[in-house]
Amino acid sequence: MKARIEQQPRCVLLWRIAPGTAAFAAVEHTARPYGLRVRPVSEQDLNTTVGDLCRGRHAPAPGTAPTGLPAMIISGLRHDNGDLNAFLEGVRRSGAQIPLRAMVTPTSRSWTLGALLEELCQEHTALEGKS
Template identity: 30%
Template sequence: MSQETFKKIGDSAKQMYGPRAILICGFTPFEQETVMNALDSIELADVPVIVATVADAETRLGEMLSKPDQTGLGADSDTARAVVMSGITANELDNIISVYRSTGLPRPLWATLTPVSENWTLATLLEELKKERNAMESK
């Protein structure tokens, strides 16, 4: 990822960029329910959760994160496992990551929507996140 798109997230109650939503990718239907229950447990039931499907690979992130709550729920997907958050606070982000870890599900790629990434396709974002993870793990 370029320096223009990578930015440290501070500890804040200020809402981050974009519509309030969470996009999950690469989860089985059972795992999707696990994620939904985990989010409900930290009082984020008001945040729409969208599940990416195979057909969404070329859809722009801004469009994906504007879909109605539970769009795609129950669909299998063989994309990379990822969680993309938009319009949440840094405090909520910390809570989401913490509750996710408690589920025992495999580690996903994590991202927040930015003015640059909102115009990327889902496939482009996932490819960039994989490159970033590989670069960080090889250090």
């Protein structure tokens, strides 16, 4: 029996970063060489799982936004070959200010977007408090 390895979709979900803005364009430009699709997400997506959003599936059911801070959620890049760090460095060099960043994991892909943003917001607040 062969093991079945599920590849995660290569995409970047952007929260509070609108198409047409400099930050969105910077992420798009940086994502292109990595084959990452850039997908904006909104309040209409808060109750959709992160995995479904990365696959381009939406289940419109608005929720309450946990944060107004921009966020970037990355799927499909590997950290062990340097792609994730190189991508993040490229976004940073582009000047895009995105305070919340996450990588989709086997656990987080089953979370709703709202739950993941809430977790990111709590982590950000905890780290800011330690300064």
